[in-house]
Amino acid sequence: MVERTLTVQVARIARQTPEILSFELAHPMGRRLPGYRAGAHIDVHMPGGFTRQYSLARDAGAEDGASSYLIGVKREPASRGGSHSMHMRVREGDLLPVSTPRNTFPIREEARHHILLAGGIGMTPLLAMAQALTRAGADFQLYLFVRSEEHLAFADALRDPAIASHLRVHFDDGDASRKINLRQLLAARKPGTHLYVCGPAGFMQAVRHAAAHWPDDAVHTEYFAAPADAAGGTGKPFVLQLRRRGITVPVAGDQTAVDALHAFGIDVPVSCEQGLCGTCVVDADGEDAEHRDFCLTRGERVKKVALCCSRAKGDALAIDL
Incomplete structure (x- = not known):
């Protein structure tokens, strides 16, 4: 469940528009970075303690990894600090921790x-x-x-x-x-x-x-963000049934499933906490869940659940932890 973190170097910053900068991120020693398929994104940990998800703006083009990662960052007037940090505090040559690429938005192979x-x-x-x-x-x-x-x-x-x-x-x-x-x-x-x-x-x-x-x-x-009318991660209490561990964890009405697991001492990786990035998705009895995410397809929701925002329809939800 522990996600790998990479250290990358800001190789180049370019002005794309009055509001958008692009950042090319490379391995500090010139090695290849983990590969990915188009539609993937990374978490970027930036100065000020902020973490934001950014889509990779270039096809890796190879099966043996990527020469660099390219992202675009728009400075938002209502920024909570992330885009401001990237625009004002990050410079070429800086080192940044990032996650390995994740893809909840892949090209569908069955499409014609x-x-x-x-x-x-x-x-x-x-x-x-x-x-x-x-x-x-x-x-x-x-x-x-x-x-x-x-x-x-x-x-x-x-x-x-x-x-x-x-x-x-x-x-x-x-x-x-x-x-x-x-x-x-x-x-x-x-x-x-x-x-x-x-x-x-x-x-x-x-x-x-x-x-x-x-x-x-x-x-x-x-x-980019959960819609304004999104239900969020709280609601009526329920119990998480952890199949691998053979235990149950109560989730209070004002808690998310992730919060309850963390309070119980069980580490679950989480990033956006809005059901967007897929970091906290686990196998589960998805048909018993009230899904509030924006990263799973209808078919995936049968067997998976995003723990940061979704809840049980009834009194319990079984997950593969």
Whole structure:
């Protein structure tokens, strides 16, 4: 259950837009870093004691690891400190602890066609997906929704002819005749098409509304933060049944399952604490759970649960710990 932590060096910082910096992270000794598949993210532990999750913005392109990790960080006006720390306190040459890559937003191998929809900085995992799909010769389209051309991050990567031929960009301040209509775009779904979406809350809501008629298992999302109306991790009391240990752990109404386990002396890795990153996901009798996460598919929820936010439907929930 203990997650591996890497020490990486900030090899390069580049200004992408007025609000977004990219950070290239490499092994301090020039070695290769653990590999990953497009859609993965890492936890970055930054000055000030903050930890944030950032999607990897470049396809690793190899099975034997990655030469570096590339992330994009948008400085948010309402930042709780994470983006401010990355923008103001991190410099080239600095060493940062990061997690090994995790992927709760993978490309679906069963898909015959892929539609990638990104709002703003939500383009980072989808850019890596587009590169991976290009390398595989897959059928896909990448749609980016951006405020203006000035706010288009990773423009150099998007100019790659192999990507550009699959790309369409919607600028909020652009020519109305060239804007993308989500309802029209998603009105009809070709068989075998899967949809991947990442962006701010309003964008995510608009896409989910436009794709409400799509099958749940064909729509895959990556959230920046839990939606404002998310239920959170508290509610009525229940008991966790730990199958491996043969014990039970009570969870109070004002506790999350993770908090209860930690109080009991059982270490469970946790990161975002919003059901976004998948760090605390364990095998479980998922059909007995009230799922409140945003990282598991409907099919995965049958056999898994995110402990940071989900609870039992009834009086007990059995988990594989």
